[in-house]
């Protein structure tokens with residue numbers, strides 16, 4: 001593979017080679033829309049909205065992260081990351097895909113306010129050996145604050161104010177928000193959640209880097225990989241810019257052949273959290289009521305994700321024979337850095353071919369067969385290949401998708417950096433739970449519950 005870098009292969013997404021794919025002449029003729037999209041991305045960069053692209057070169061945030069890791073490593077064995085959505089998914093994908101085994105620090109994640117899961121975790125960990133990282137850009141997210149209050153109580157009760165303060169690190173806006181104010185007041189250590197970077201684009205900031213580095217992930221290599229992909233995405237030519245090409249194929253698959261469901265099919269268990277991160281990135285960046293000029297358009301692509309050979313026995317049936325509304329992207333890892341060989345079994349002659357075969361090869365054969373099954377019936381797919389799943393490759397992959405989400409936003413003419421729908425949901429939640437100032441939202445919910453004649457009891 002060319003100098004060991006990520007490869008994006010779109011050949012099975014293009015018609016006539018694959019009849020249900022994007023017509024080749026439309027792909028080649030994208031010049032005008034792409035020019036506008038490149039201009040829009042440049043405009044966002046000038047307006048300071050493309051800040052995720054500055055993170056791989058931010059020495060200050062890197063230094064801050066590394067210092068904090070140094071400070072906690074000798075003192076604590078485990079780390080609990082408390083955050084939700086963009087404040088958690090990035091760190092989780094880095095730790096799952098890249099942390100050495102055993103990890104330098106064992107990292108746990110608390111996001112959903114499920115009393116059973118959270119209660120079990122808080123009951124299981126040894127608070128003496130554990131440091132908590134509370135991550136929230138706004139510093140006012142309901143679920144994160146609820147978890148924080150529980151752990152604050154627990155730590156204060158056990159270690160007093162000083163011991164509590166030693167065990168909590170807050171990653172939040174550097175100068176505003178309730179969590180920032182609490183950290184100042186209570187003497188908690190802080191890391192910066194950059195003001196101009198939204199949650200789903202924050203993985204290469206301390207929000208993602210600190211938990212990853214604490215677990216032992218090589219964050220320098222991760223950032224190297226992101227920079228390498230940034231270089232590849234710096235050309236204004238769609239056909240040689242991987243992020244622009246990825247976005248363009250998705251855009252044209254929607255506009256030209258009505259494929260609005262995007263399935264990311266990873267053939268690596270370690271990449272499962274990456275696919276969850278992708279779902280958030282794609283859904284929140286492109287799902288918008290309004291266009292950039294304020295027209296109501298209800299834009300969006302629906303991301304789905306699945307993992308591994310098991311879906312050849314599940315989802316594949318739908319993909320091959322169900323509605324023709326999907327574009328599948330296969331995510332393939334060539335070297336899993338783990339080997340398991342099938343033994344020869346003379347007594348099972350039907351499977352003699354398996355003898356000596358590495359499981360990585362079995363997995364890749366499964367992936368190829370899914371890809372070909374789709375091609376056979378004229379259904380399009382893309383392929384992204386990582387030569388090996390390491391920090392550098394992850395950096396490439398992350399930047400590829402972040403940049404593609406931004407470019408797709410530009411193609412559709414929507415703002416990929418806001419999330420008004422999520423904000424509205426947060427307000428309704430506050431209203432429901434009786435927060436002062438949010439009464440109108442509670443009232444809306446009460447009214448919506450009133451008309452219940454369709455409810456079976």
Ligand code: PA5
Nearest residue numbers: 085086087136137138141199200
């Ligand atoms: O990507 C996003 O904007 C959201 O998923 C947020 O990350 C999530 O709502 C948590 O917000 P906050 O970091 O303010 O706690």
